[in-house]
Amino acid sequence: MKTFDDLKRDVVDQGLCMGCGTCVGVCASGSIAIDYSLDEPEPQLVKDCTECGHCYEVCPGKNAPLRDLDKRFLGRERDPEKEPLGIYRACYKGWATDPYVRTSTSSGGMTSALLNYALNEGLIDGVLLAGWNPDPPYWRCRPFIATTPEEVSMGLRTGMMMVPNNSLIAEAVTRRKLSKIAVVGCPCHIQGIRKLQAHGQPKKFAEAIEFTIGLFCAATYYGEGTKHLIQEFANVQNLDDIIAMDYRGGRWPGSLYVVTKDRKIHWAGSKHDYTWHFLGSASYKRDRCLMCIDFSSELADVSCGDIFQEVGHVNRRLVATLPRTSVGEELLAGARAKGYIELEPHDPTLIPASGMGWEAKKHAGMYRLIQRKRYGWPTPEYQYPLKVTALPRTLTFPSA
Ligand SMILES: Cc1cc2nc3c(=O)[nH]c(=O)nc-3n(C[C@H](O)[C@H](O)[C@H](O)COP(=O)(O)OP(=O)(O)OC[C@H]3O[C@@H](n4cnc5c(N)ncnc54)[C@H](O)[C@@H]3O)c2cc1C
Incomplete structure (x- = not known):
């Protein structure tokens, strides 16, 4: 065994x-x-x-x-x-x-x-x-x-x-x-x-x-990526000040914001946009996710x-x-x-x-x-043959 x-x-x-x-x-x-x-x-x-x-x-x-x-x-x-x-x-x-479930959730x-x-x-x-950490640090998930x-x-x-x-x-x-x-x-x-x-x-x-x-x-991201967004884009340096957070706040698809002890809301990137995702987190994809x-x-x-x-x-x-x-x-x-x-x-x-x-x-x-x-680097095994096949398609992004 x-x-x-x-x-x-x-x-x-x-x-x-x-x-x-x-x-x-x-x-x-x-x-x-x-x-x-x-x-x-x-x-x-x-x-x-x-x-x-x-x-x-x-x-x-x-x-x-x-x-x-x-x-x-x-x-x-x-x-x-x-x-x-x-x-x-x-x-x-x-x-x-x-309507509450529809609007208070991700998609x-x-x-x-x-x-x-x-x-x-x-x-x-x-x-x-998945939920937010019930104990500090409140910006981590559990x-x-x-x-x-x-x-x-x-x-x-x-x-x-x-x-x-x-x-x-x-x-x-x-x-x-x-x-x-x-x-x-x-x-x-x-x-x-x-x-x-x-x-x-x-x-x-x-x-x-x-x-x-x-x-x-698409991937999960290193916590370090979230930290980077909070400190450098939401301008909250002390992570212990955070009492709540959301990755998809505001209008769909949403943006990352944190709430600090003084009840102020700090947005990473502009409200209602998805830039935080591309600005920061894409760089912090977990290595194992890159192999999925x-x-x-x-x-x-x-x-x-x-x-x-x-x-x-x-x-x-x-x-x-x-x-x-x-x-x-x-x-x-x-x-x-x-x-x-x-x-x-x-x-x-x-x-x-x-x-x-x-x-x-x-x-x-x-x-x-x-x-x-x-x-010869470590990889997961998926059984199906690994092949990159072209798939013609049009990339679009909806207006807000
Ligand atoms: C890490 C991650 C990456 C994603 N990437 C894409 C993408 O590239 N393209 C795309 O179309 N959709 C993506 N999604 C899915 C999308 O964000 C929504 O979760 C999905 O559309 C379902 O929406 P909903 O309104 O039905 O979910 P909700 O009703 O909001 O429920 C979402 C559920 O997901 C659970 N959850 C949230 N985060 C996690 C997590 N990290 N691990 C496990 N469970 C979690 C919550 O507990 C909740 O129950 C991603 C989701 C995650 C968690």
Whole structure:
């Protein structure tokens, strides 16, 4: 059996750990914990390893076998050249019908509305989410467990940091005794959950997962990038002065701002624009994210992302929504029937040109992997052949 030492040697010390937290989440003995004292969240051994091997088996850092996982969870292999978004059953633009949920969330509240529906209907007892640090420093993100719609609304909108949501699986199932949970996360979180379900152990944890909502993801960013934006663009030097923060404040798609103890709001970049993203954070993409080739959370039950093109709606709060499994389809149908969400057909060929994320993963990331392999540097294995395929498309950005 592999031990945490093997995981540390083969994944963490090779720079292949994403910080998704799955290793912590499956450790029934509580031997692994996330070390938040470091600049970036990282798993560490906090007591004796029981050598069960689960942490190694479920880790997507070194090995995310997309082909096997496609076959197992989505019913077939994809054609990597013809299916740039992975396998999905439908493509919608959707939104939360509750105006508060629609406007207080990242893109249009699809994710939160689906969770609210699932919690209210008893489909799940809880969900693993990302939120703000409950203790100082308040500008850092942490995972948390929500069991009510009120708690879902306490999650952050889009946290441009790595948040180890999966690290709370054991906490949710064992300590909080939640037997039906959902997980929200970036592609790496979803890969970790699928690996757990495929591994099937610890059984109680694997069987507790009812569904996953995967976010489109260009990358997560080093906390250092956020620090840079706060100090150099929002002009707040003392990070201890911060009492609240938002990466997507103001009008969609939103900007980063912090609130200081004197109740003043400090914007990084001009209000209502997205410049902070390009100004600062793009330079701070986490190295492991640069090696990821999954943009649209290709293994999730439902994938959600922004829509940056003009699509004939005055209200820009719309969510590109891709159900990929029967579980995802039923979730959408149920939430729609109960009035939580609205859906309209969306042209999937628009998605690769929506923002820069698809490009970052499917072309730049793919090419980077090819290069790294050439030099024998550590890389994750994805099973599908690595190939950069031209995809003619038009880049557009909506007027505010
Ligand atoms: C790091 C990151 C990068 C992204 N990049 C892109 C992109 O390039 N292109 C694109 O179209 N969309 C991207 N998205 C997705 C987009 O920001 C929205 O999350 C998505 O459109 C869903 O919107 P919503 O209104 O349905 O979500 P909401 O209802 O606001 O719910 C969002 C959920 O995401 C969870 N969450 C927030 N941050 C994190 C995090 N860091 N890790 C795990 N969970 C988190 C929250 O807990 C919340 O439950 C990204 C999201 C993240 C977190």
